[in-house]
Amino acid sequence: MVTPSHLEELIAALRCLPGVGPKSAQRMAYHLLQRDRAGALHLARSLDAAASNIQHCSKCNNFSEQEVCALCASAKRDADFLCVVEMPADLLMMEQTQCYRGKYFVLMGRLSPLDGIGAKELHFDRLVKRVQERPCEVILATNFTVEGDATAHYLATLLQSQGIKVSRIARGLPVGGELEQVDSGTLAQAVLERREVIV
Amino acid sequence: MVTPSHLEELIAALRCLPGVGPKSAQRMAYHLLQRDRAGALHLARSLDAAASNIQHCSKCNNFSEQEVCALCASAKRDADFLCVVEMPADLLMMEQTQCYRGKYFVLMGRLSPLDGIGAKELHFDRLVKRVQERPCEVILATNFTVEGDATAHYLATLLQSQGIKVSRIARGLPVGGELEQVDSGTLAQAVLERREVIV
Numbered sequence: 001m002v003t004p005s006h007l008e009e010l011i012a013a014l015r016c017l018p019g020v021g022p023k024s025a026q027r028m029a030y031h032l033l034q035r036d037r038a039g040a041l042h043l044a045r046s047l048d049a050a051a052s053n054i055q056h057c058s059k060c061n062n063f064s065e066q067e068v069c070a071l072c073a074s075a076k077r078d079a080d081f082l083c084v085v086e087m088p089a090d091l092l093m094m095e096q097t098q099c100y101r102g103k104y105f106v107l108m109g110r111l112s113p114l115d116g117i118g119a120k121e122l123h124f125d126r127l128v129k130r131v132q133e134r135p136c137e138v139i140l141a142t143n144f145t146v147e148g149d150a151t152a153h154y155l156a157t158l159l160q161s162q163g164i165k166v167s168r169i170a171r172g173l174p175v176g177g178e179l180e181q182v183d184s185g186t187l188a189q190a191v192l193e194r195r196e197v198i199v
Numbered sequence: 200m201v202t203p204s205h206l207e208e209l210i211a212a213l214r215c216l217p218g219v220g221p222k223s224a225q226r227m228a229y230h231l232l233q234r235d236r237a238g239a240l241h242l243a244r245s246l247d248a249a250a251s252n253i254q255h256c257s258k259c260n261n262f263s264e265q266e267v268c269a270l271c272a273s274a275k276r277d278a279d280f281l282c283v284v285e286m287p288a289d290l291l292m293m294e295q296t297q298c299y300r301g302k303y304f305v306l307m308g309r310l311s312p313l314d315g316i317g318a319k320e321l322h323f324d325r326l327v328k329r330v331q332e333r334p335c336e337v338i339l340a341t342n343f344t345v346e347g348d349a350t351a352h353y354l355a356t357l358l359q360s361q362g363i364k365v366s367r368i369a370r371g372l373p374v375g376g377e378l379e380q381v382d383s384g385t386l387a388q389a390v391l392e393r394r395e396v397i398v
Contacts (some may be wrong), residue, residue, distance in 0.1 A: 002354070004319030005264070006248045006249045006252045006253055006264060007253055007262055009245050009248070009249070010245040010249040012245075013238070013241050013242040013244075013245035013246075014242065014245075016231070016235050016238030016239070016241070016242055017216075017230070017231070017236045017242075018226060018227060018230045019223070019226075024218070026288060027217060027218075027288075028216045028217060029249070030262075030286065030287060030288065031216070031217045032215070032216070032250070033249060033250070033253055033262060034307055036215050039212070039252045040215070040246045040249070040250040041245075041246065041247065041250050042212050042215070043212040043213065043215055043216075043243075043246055044243040044244070044246035044247040045212075045243070046205070046208050046209040046211075046212035046213075046321060047209060047212075047239045047240065047243035047246075048239075048240065048243045049205045049208070049209075049240055050206055050208070050209040050228070050232060050239070051231070051232070051236045051239040051240050051243070053205045054205055054206055054232055063206055063229075063232060065204070065205060080315045087229065088229060089225060089226075089229065099376075108233055109233075111364055121272070125269075126201075128338070154289070185319075
């Protein structure tokens with residue numbers, strides 16, 4: 001036995017992190033033990049505190065330490081709009097634009113039947129119930145990937161059947177984008193979804 | 200405040216891992232909270248146990264839970280040979296070859312003046328003291344990088360001045376290597392360090 005068992009166990013435990021294989025886990029363990037033991041102990045405490053204290057907001061499904069998160073509880077947010085995003089990181093991106101003042105619903109994923117993620121796992125029932133209680137326009141801001149598009153399509157069908165107004169964020173050339181450099185799929189969509197110019 | 204503070208703290212703490220930037224840390228934190236809380240708690244315990252229990256072996260400087268590691272304590276290992284490697288991972292690679300039955304000394308790094316890593320940080324004094332107490336052949340198995348070569352050169356000069364026999368592992372074409380595919384530096388070294396054929 002060359003490797004001490006606590007070290008072996010740490011290397012195995014680090015593999016629970018996404019994108020970390022055996023070689024990276026070994027490198028991380030050696031780095032922590034050799035150069036940053038204080039960091040390792042701090043990480044241990046942070047993992048413990050986060051796993052024990054963070055739940056999902058009962059309204060928007062985002063991570064939260066309270067039953068209802070600060071954003072959902074805020075009276076300053078416009079309850080006439082509900083933006084549906086895939087992940088908390090998408091919500092942060094939306095907030096950084098500072099152009100949206102409505103509420104959110106975080107799916108914590110996207111429809112992916114092959115991974116066993118369906119309507120139930122993404123809490124579509126809670127989303128429908130929420131919109132029925134307080135009608136509003138639902139803005140679908142899932143990614144423009146195959147799975148994100150499928151999720152948006154499914155949600156649009158579901159919500160419109162309940163008489164709810166549903167919109168999708170626009171697809172097209174990015175700001176500063178040049179026709180020569182954009183992929184043909186995006187350009188084709190930009191032509192299809194063209195808007196009348198009002199002067 | 201959109202991100203709960205325990206989550207922010209976890210994301211910051213994950214940055215102590217090598218090669219983990221803000222985006223990866225966020226992705227890791229979300230993954231753990233959403234899909235693998237048990238893994239997060241297990242990782243926390245493993246970090247804690249490793250950082251608290253793993254020290255350096257007083258003989259070979261490798262990670263060890265005992266004062267002297269199992270390999271150094273073993274009577275089966277040949278004390279006539281001492282192999283100097285940079286990192287514990289290198290020791291494991293040497294062990295996997297199953298061709299070396301001597302002892303080891305792990306530098307836990309390489310000479311790197313720009314990073315402030317000199318002879319003192321790599322415990323060269325302990326290495327010299329150890330070889331003086333129990334003379335043996337020192338096999339330098341540091342990497343064939345600029346820094347690894349410099350470390351080997353420094354160590355060879357230091358140890359030979361004490362009358363100790365020093366060797367360096369061979370450089371040349373890899374087993375199964377083809378001249379057409381090898382880089383010219385390696386081929387040049389293979390020619391320079393050619394060996395007489397004994398038939």
